[in-house]
Amino acid sequence: MARTFFVGGNFKLNGNKKSIKEIVERLNGASLAEDVEVVVCPPAAYLDYTVSLVNKKQLSVGAQNTYSKASGAYTGENSVDQVKDLGAKWVILGHSERRTYFHEDDKIVAEKTKFALDNGVGVILCIGETFEEKEAGITLQVVERQLNAVIAEVNDWTNVVIAYEPVWAIGTGLAATADDAQEIHASIRKFLAEKLGADAAEKIRILYGGSANGANCSTFKDKKDVDGFLVGGASLKPEFVDIVNTRK
Numbered sequence: 001m002a003r004t005f006f007v008g009g010n011f012k013l014n015g016n017k018k019s020i021k022e023i024v025e026r027l028n029g030a031s032l033a034e035d036v037e038v039v040v041c042p043p044a045a046y047l048d049y050t051v052s053l054v055n056k057k058q059l060s061v062g063a064q065n066t067y068s069k070a071s072g073a074y075t076g077e078n079s080v081d082q083v084k085d086l087g088a089k090w091v092i093l094g095h096s097e098r099r100t101y102f103h104e105d106d107k108i109v110a111e112k113t114k115f116a117l118d119n120g121v122g123v124i125l126c127i128g129e130t131f132e133e134k135e136a137g138i139t140l141q142v143v144e145r146q147l148n149a150v151i152a153e154v155n156d157w158t159n160v161v162i163a164y165e166p167v168w169a170i171g172t173g174l175a176a177t178a179d180d181a182q183e184i185h186a187s188i189r190k191f192l193a194e195k196l197g198a199d200a201a202e203k204i205r206i207l208y209g210g211s212a213n214g215a216n217c218s219t220f221k222d223k224k225d226v227d228g229f230l231v232g233g234a235s236l237k238p239e240f241v242d243i244v245n246t247r248k
């Protein structure tokens, strides 16, 4: 089945009103593929502003994190209802920077994923191995462990997009090769088919993330299990349009 190509832009902790306006206006003004879904994810402080700028049917806005509680004494957190109130349709969860710097383990990621989905926000669920884990030959064990934690909490994966992001490729300029990404994506889909059923697995978009850019995106374009990209650094630059249009 045809899965709609999906490109997420993770601005991380970057940007201000001026730069975000430039990025969104560039996307608004570009000739984008008709059949692509683009989700720009600014810092939470700019969600409202970003939502006010997007004006193309392919574009929507996502948050970079939400908490697993609705409200209460959780200083500094963003709730799912709040980001939804600002117009966010998606949230990135399980990003390696959250796992590493903010000590989010598989269980926390799974709880946040369940909470976001139960409250009507789609989840871009990041998984991926470190360099040491890759060298040890345990990439699949790692991503299956990360997925299993979420499978234990979530039955309906309709509003989940998986981003396979090898940690060693994020922000390093060393992207996985398209062949290697395809191999892992195919294994992830096979695993999902075993756990969730073939139909569900066939429908889930699996993005590649990790130093994807305007120069290398076309090498992934014919890989049948690579359904788009999650893009960090290059989402801040004009080349993001080329990544969005990889299959145009």
Ligand code: PEP
Binding pocket: 010, 012, 165, 169, 170, 171, 172, 173, 209, 210, 211, 212, 230, 231, 232, 233, 234
């Ligand atoms: C990311 O932050 O999800 C990411 C893939 O970053 P980069 O594209 O900069 O490697």
